[in-house]
Amino acid sequence: MxxxxxxxxxxxxxxxxxxxxxxxxxxxxxxxxxxxxxxxxxxxxxxxxDGKDALMGTLAYVFDEKYEDLMPTLDPEKGAIETLAYINHELYVMIESSVSIDLLTRLLSTQLLARGEKHLLDRSRVYFRLLKKIVRQGAERGEFRPGLAQEEIVRAFAMWERAQLYDWCLCGGDYSLVAYAEKMTPLFLESFRVGE
Structure with a gap:
């Protein structure tokens, strides 16, 4: 307790x-x-x-809270690719509506400069556990191309999301992160789908 x-x-x-x-x-x-x-x-x-600055590395915790909130909303009938696109969309809606770009930029820069713990890469986070579960279920249903390790798919998706966030911050948020991801994330994810 x-x-x-x-x-x-x-x-x-x-x-x-x-x-x-x-x-x-x-x-x-x-x-x-x-x-x-x-x-x-x-x-x-x-x-x-130790102080207010110590909170900069905790945005990953806020993201993980969002993923925990999303878990009960995941449709077990949807495929892994659609589920990954859904959680990507929902996180970006949350970021655009409640995380300032200046704060996100600070977080990302602290992760680049960190010599020790890099919160965004912590494999014990809810985020990575959720990705592994989604990808494992997709692999069990034969949704992914042969020869792709589940860990490769998880890593590539996490890198894709970080790349989008870094680019959005570099561009000063001059485009909609949500709209861009809605258009491009499904295209990225389709590269993992087994051929018809």
Whole structure:
């Protein structure tokens, strides 16, 4: 029970922080604002984080919360390629509506500069577990071209998504991430589908 409460407290702090970063901007948000919004204490905040900057690497946690929310909505009758396109679309809708491009750019740049933990590449994340499950089910149903390892498909899809996010940030968000992904992600995924 204590472990669950600690995860909930940490999660509430992270969720509150990213909500405030979006609404008020990173620089306009204080630790006090985050503590108030999360309904926690300063002691709890500093138990989990050294300061506000330490929250920059936690956007992957926010993404994983989105994937957890999506899991019950996945249609087991849909193929793996359609399911991957769906989760890609839903994440990008969330990003465009609630994550500022400046914050996403900061996160991506911290991941480029990180010498230690790279949160986006952490294979124990909900994201990677979900991708593996979707790809495994697709492989079991014979949906993918022969000779493609499941891990290769997972890795390529994760790289595809990171590439889209990096490009969107590099371009300053001057196009709709959602609209671009709706058009291009299915084309990318079709390269994995077994021939008719």
């Amino acid at each position: 204590a472990k669950r409460n600690s995860r909930n407290t940490r999660g509430r702090i992270i969720s509150a922080a990213w909500k405030l970063f979006y609404e008020q901007g990173y620089d306009g948000t204080t630790v006090e604002d985050i503590v108030f919004e999360s309904g926690t204490s300063k002691g709890s905040f500093y138990h989990y984080f």
